[in-house]
Amino acid sequence: MTPIETVNSLFKSIEANDRNLILAHFHEDAVFHNMPMEEAVGHEAIWQAFAPIHDICTGIQWQVHNMTADDRGCVYTERTDRYRVNDIWCEFAVMGIHEIDNGKVRKWRDYFDLQQVMAQLSAV
Numbered sequence: 140m141t142p143i144e145t146v147n148s149l150f151k152s153i154e155a156n157d158r159n160l161i162l163a164h165f166h167e168d169a170v171f172h173n174m175p176m177e178e179a180v181g182h183e184a185i186w187q188a189f190a191p192i193h194d195i196c197t198g199i200q201w202q203v204h205n206m207t208a209d210d211r212g213c214v215y216t217e218r219t220d221r222y223r224v225n226d227i228w229c230e231f232a233v234m235g236i237h238e239i240d241n242g243k244v245r246k247w248r249d250y251f252d253l254q255q256v257m258a259q260l261s262a263v
Contacts, residue, residue, distance in 0.1 A: 142239035143206060146214045149237075149244065154199045158186060170246045175253060192260075198223030212239040220251075224260065231255060 140148065145164065152160035162182045165171075171179045171188055179188040193199075198221075205217040214237040221230040231251050238246040 140242050142208045142212045142214045142237070145239050145242055145244070146206070146216065146237050150201050150203070154201060156193055156196070156199055158189075158193075161189065162186060165244045166240065169244050171244075172246075172248045174248060174250045192222055192224070196222040196224050197226070198228075213237065214239060229260060 149161070149164040152164060162185065165182060165185060168181055169185065171185045173179075173188055176188070179185045200221040202219045202221065203216055204219070206214060208214045214235075216233075216235040216237070218233050218235070219230050220233050221228050223229075232255070234250045236246075236248045237244055
């Protein structure tokens, strides 16, 4: 799989909200950093970073606006992440960098407006 195919597959597993399938896309010692929160290292910590919203949502849609990759295996994404919570869709603008190594995520950094996220989630 190319790095872009790996990231697309990861996003499909996220939309399916399948914990095991999501984590299968990561190396055991992978790092997920949802800026400005703390880094999550390893499968259990990565799931704990996802769980607060994944455990309460009833729908997930990630719309990718732009995606490109460099020759080092880094995939850059611009997207809108949408989560349905209590029958209300919340959406967040996100920029992500995914470092892919041998078909799995080694490191993933997402940049977003935390205040936008908190305002929408507090409304639901």
